[in-house]
Amino acid sequence: MVARRDLVEDAEVRAGLLTARRGTAFFARKLSELSSADLGGPSLLPGWTRRHVIAHVGYNARAVARLVEWAATGVETPMYSSPAARNAEIEFGATLPPVALQNLFDHSAIHLSVEWRDLPAARWDFEVRTAQGRLVPVAETVWMRTREVWLHAVDLDNGARFADVPAAVLRRLLGDIWGAWEKRGETAALAVRVAGGEDAGLTLGEPAPGVTLVEGPLAAVVRWAAGRGAEPGSPLTATNDGGSLAEAPAAPRWI
Secondary structure, rough: OOOOOOOOHHHHHHHHHHHHHHHHHHHHHHHOOOHHHHHHOOOOOOEEEHHHHHHHHHHHHHHHHHHHHHHHHOOOOOOOOOHHOOOOOOHHHHOOOOHHHHHHHHHEEEEHHHHHHHHOOOHOEEEEOOOOOOOOOOOOOHHHHHHHHHHHHHHOOOOOOHHHOOOOHHHHHHHHHHHHHHHHOOOOOOOEEOOOOOOOOEEEEOOOOOOOOOOOHHHHHHHHHHHOOOOOOOOEEEEOEEOOOOOOOOOOOOO
């Protein structure tokens, strides 16, 4: 029997699929390290337990798969019927027994991977609508899922760190976050700069008088920008007009 393979021909999308699947495997590993009792513990997201994070990641895979199905068939299948329905789904999922919660993650991830695999090469430019109302080529779903699995693996708060996330994912994530801030006009008095590593010197915004500059290793900067604060002992620093601040200010809202 001939092995099934991804039909997409674009090299960039193929590379993205690999990163997304590696992120799924990383999330699965961190999930497998949790006991049933651990699932009810707090996550890094205020108001959410680990159960909420797992349910969200599982249902997100189903929602993304609906967009891929839309591209495959041409029949509109929105990610969610409404924001309220999305939230209710997560709250319900958080009440599932541990085995059912694990199955939700496993089965939804496999379903999405298969939808990606079987999408014809000619359909990857087909436009679909995200939950935020943006029209994007269905190829964008690969990045949408990539950031979900890598970021929320850290949110499980059982050992995963932003330093475990591939640098390419961190760079794109930082660009997405900064872009969201710019659209809302929240970057006039803020700049971020990466210190150390291969991305040293990467700067967003313009350090100038009256501007708060947040600086540190790429992983630390992205953790802060994504609203997860700074890890204990983090090398993240903040300065304004050359003077050091006691701690970095809270990052603007991302999503």
